[in-house]
Amino acid sequence: MTKKRQMSGRTVAELVTHLGRIAHGEGFVDDLTPAQWSALRYFSGANRFSRAPSAFAEYHGTTRGTASQTIKSLVSQGYLIRRRSEADGRSAHLDLTDKAKAILADDPSLTLMQAAGALSTAARRHLANVLERMLGHVALEHGKRPFGMCISCAHLKGDGCCREGKPPYECGFLGEPLDEAELEQLCVNYEAGKASAVKHAFSRAALR
Amino acid sequence: MTKKRQMSGRTVAELVTHLGRIAHGEGFVDDLTPAQWSALRYFSGANRFSRAPSAFAEYHGTTRGTASQTIKSLVSQGYLIRRRSEADGRSAHLDLTDKAKAILADDPSLTLMQAAGALSTAARRHLANVLERMLGHVALEHGKRPFGMCISCAHLKGDGCCREGKPPYECGFLGEPLDEAELEQLCVNYEAGKASAVKHAFSRAALR
DNA sequence: AAAATTAGTATCGTTTCGCTACTAATCTGC
DNA sequence: GCAGATTAGTAGCGAAACGATACTAATTTT
Numbered sequence: 140m141t142k143k144r145q146m147s148g149r150t151v152a153e154l155v156t157h158l159g160r161i162a163h164g165e166g167f168v169d170d171l172t173p174a175q176w177s178a179l180r181y182f183s184g185a186n187r188f189s190r191a192p193s194a195f196a197e198y199h200g201t202t203r204g205t206a207s208q209t210i211k212s213l214v215s216q217g218y219l220i221r222r223r224s225e226a227d228g229r230s231a232h233l234d235l236t237d238k239a240k241a242i243l244a245d246d247p248s249l250t251l252m253q254a255a256g257a258l259s260t261a262a263r264r265h266l267a268n269v270l271e272r273m274l275g276h277v278a279l280e281h282g283k284r285p286f287g288m289c290i291s292c293a294h295l296k297g298d299g300c301c302r303e304g305k306p307p308y309e310c311g312f313l314g315e316p317l318d319e320a321e322l323e324q325l326c327v328n329y330e331a332g333k334a335s336a337v338k339h340a341f342s343r344a345a346l347r
Numbered sequence: 348m349t350k351k352r353q354m355s356g357r358t359v360a361e362l363v364t365h366l367g368r369i370a371h372g373e374g375f376v377d378d379l380t381p382a383q384w385s386a387l388r389y390f391s392g393a394n395r396f397s398r399a400p401s402a403f404a405e406y407h408g409t410t411r412g413t414a415s416q417t418i419k420s421l422v423s424q425g426y427l428i429r430r431r432s433e434a435d436g437r438s439a440h441l442d443l444t445d446k447a448k449a450i451l452a453d454d455p456s457l458t459l460m461q462a463a464g465a466l467s468t469a470a471r472r473h474l475a476n477v478l479e480r481m482l483g484h485v486a487l488e489h490g491k492r493p494f495g496m497c498i499s500c501a502h503l504k505g506d507g508c509c510r511e512g513k514p515p516y517e518c519g520f521l522g523e524p525l526d527e528a529e530l531e532q533l534c535v536n537y538e539a540g541k542a543s544a545v546k547h548a549f550s551r552a553a554l555r
Numbered sequence: 556a557a558a559a560t561t562a563g564t565a566t567c568g569t570t571t572c573g574c575t576a577c578t579a580a581t582c583t584g585c
Numbered sequence: 586g587c588a589g590a591t592t593a594g595t596a597g598c599g600a601a602a603c604g605a606t607a608c609t610a611a612t613t614t615t
Contacts, residue, residue: 399592400595401593411595412596415594415595435593
């Protein structure tokens with residue numbers, strides 16, 4: 140019984156790593172290395188609180204030094220623009236240039252996105268949900284932050300309704316207003332929440 | 348519409364690569380490098396037709412040269428045993444030593460397996476199924492073989508019933524008999540089978 | 556104001572890995 | 586059969602990735 144569970148857990152784990160590796164494998168496209176592609180992808184999807192070198196380092200599972208190196212090369216190649224943080228003089232913000240946005244259309248991991256896109260909407264949502272839970276489990280075990288979207292974050296406040304002087308959404312952790320487009324960006328400060336919403340989406344997908 | 352589909356496909360793709368990287372990240376355990384752990388895992392799960400350097404190279408998304416190097420180090424450390432193939436003088440077979448089997452209990456990607464194991468049986472099976480489909484899609488796109496288990500392979504013949512002189516299962520591609528334990532091992536020659544067969548095999552395996 | 560913490564960078568040495576070249580065994584076509 | 590092509594595996598080189606350490610500068614703590 141336990142053995143069987145172990146067994147198919149192993150199968151799933153192998154599928155995940157294999158899939159990740161294969162999709163990531165064809166890396167050296169358009170003169171960018173796999174690590175550089177990862178960084179570009181990260182800065183493309185991260186929200187404004189998370190577009191810093193150390194956040195990327197943590198996301199990418201590497202050291203700040205390595206991350207710094209990757210970022211430096213992207214800045215020198217004109218894919219990222221570095222900007223000092225006004226709030227904290229130590230921090231730096233990285234933003235994508237138009238050149239970067241253009242080249243992301245050739246992202247080598249596009250086939251993986253397409254493979255996911257080929258699934259039914261329900262299956263895809265279910266999949267995202269399950270993977271998110273697994274990520275939470277693994278991140279917790281490794282003492283890392285899971286990185287998730289505001290849309291399913293415990294810190295999210297607000298209901299999208301505009302009241303006078305109030306933003307439609309807000310991050311309860313940072314006390315910062317959020318607009319709708321930001322809800323689906325990655326954040327370092329993500330904390331798993333909304334168990335009910337999760338379960339709801341989950342059971343719905345399972346019926347498919 | 349299409350944009351939204353793209354969007355959440357991207358989310359899923361990112362989850363997969365992130366999960367793979369995080370779990371794989373904590374790699375340098377017990378004096379083995381991440382690549383060596385991968386190899387060990389591969390040779391632990393691959394069937395006897397697939398335990399060759401080139402098969403591992405393809406699975407691991409790398410070149411034969413690199414794979415050869417990784418394997419060499421494992422052999423010299425006493426984790427793998429090299430054996431010449433009698434059928435094909437060019438080929439080599441690698442088998443795990445007891446030392447390797449013992450160390451696999453410390454597999455750094457164990458947390459990922461546990462995260463998968465924490466799911467419900469139905470969710471896990473569904474997940475494996477979906478990931479398998481995605482892998483097929485990606486592998487096809489990249490011109491690589493998807494590597495799967497006999498249990499859901501189009502080449503599998505037989506129904507598990509022992510008739511006189513006939514093995515319970517057989518690989519229709521290689522014309523080789525298969526025993527039950529081999530049905531859940533990885534094979535290079537895997538080819539996606541009919542969806543109905545997949546479902547059947549899966550539900551049967553679940554009962555085991 | 557001193558000490559501790561944090562963000563980021565620089566540098567070094569190891570490891571990984573793609574690439575090319577090579578050997579040896581097997582397969583193909585004439 | 587036999588010459589040429591193909592395939593399995595290895596060797597070695599150079600580039601890239603990355604962990605580790607050490608460092609600067611800004612911020613927070615006490």
